Amino acid sequence: MKTFPVKVGIRNQLLLKIETDQGVFGWGESGLSGRELAVSATLRHFEQFLVGQDPFRIGRIWQELYRSQYYEGGRVLQAAVAAVDIALYDLKGKALGLPVYELLGGRQRDVVPTFASTSAAPGEAMIEQARMLVEHGWTALRLSPSGAEEKSVYEPREHIAETARWCVAAREALGPDVVLGIDYHHRLTVAEAASFCQKMSSGTLDFLEEPIRAETPSAYAALRRLTDIPFAIGEEFTSKWDAVPFVEQDIHQFNRVDVCLAGGLTEAMKIAGWSEAHYVDMMPHNPLGPICTAASIHFAAAVPNFAWLETRASPAETHLGFDDDAIFPIQPKLDGAIYRVPDGPGLGVEVNEDLVERAEFRFWEAPHLQRRDGSVTNW
Structure with a gap:
């Protein structure tokens, strides 16, 4: 190993x-x-x-x-x-x-649809990015919340109204057919998330991702009673046991399971089966590199209850560089807004081991955010 x-x-x-x-x-x-x-x-x-x-x-x-x-x-x-x-x-x-x-039960689909994310802050640039993604074939998009770029101070109440206003503007600009969601990266409380939802008319958003932390399912259940926007939750899940209360209490509609965090493909398949029984669609979290992407594609190919796979390789996020071709000379590549299901053995990824052996590890920290009073808040 x-x-x-x-x-x-x-x-x-x-x-x-x-x-x-x-x-x-x-x-x-x-x-x-x-x-x-x-x-x-x-x-x-x-x-x-x-x-x-x-x-x-x-x-x-x-x-x-x-x-x-x-x-x-x-x-x-x-x-x-x-x-x-x-x-x-x-x-x-x-x-x-x-x-x-084939080891997961065989292929249920030939292509894996994806959703792409805007990287610009809410405003005209975000809407232009969204238009560009639609022109490139995406029918499902995730928008950016105001303040997402903050590296030190974040006050949710200063950003909620602005984010809601630009979500409405995006819906008006893109029309009714495009699936629109937003990821709040568990930065809000129940009250803040409810206020955000209530500042938009019904139908503005098709999903709200991770508005609050997932440690307390009853808090999500309370928020569920305050809004009709479908929830996309699950990237924090590490096992079927984490997913159980959300699935069995019908709290969320999209399960954001991450195969590289929730115990791999073995456990993700069990979570998918449990979700299927409650008509919850899988919408895998995929923020890492080509191995995570490939594993998620095979998972998406093998489950019936699948919506979209997250991609961070769209034209709006090419600056991320997670899919370096020198390190991963063979890897899944987007075909428009889809990944084609591969037919080669294994995952279908090759790694340049000489390069990774010489590659440097650099400590990286997510932003340590605080409120204006000096207290710590979520990134």
């Missing part, structure tokens, strides 16, 4: 390579941005008992990784589990000469 915490584009990625004594190997990725070294250390612990095991026993290995410690779950452990799980699926697919989705 080899771990590579490396700077790719504007932030780090943690890649994992699992090798076998038969010469077959697989690549995985962890989804805990900003805390890659913590996950890397966990993978060193896992290595002590994984080496020597049969890599085809993916489900059993998942259970051993999860249950064979007193403190189950949590984001660091589950991000490490996810990296192992994805690498094992890649490895097994290569060994059998099959794409990963």
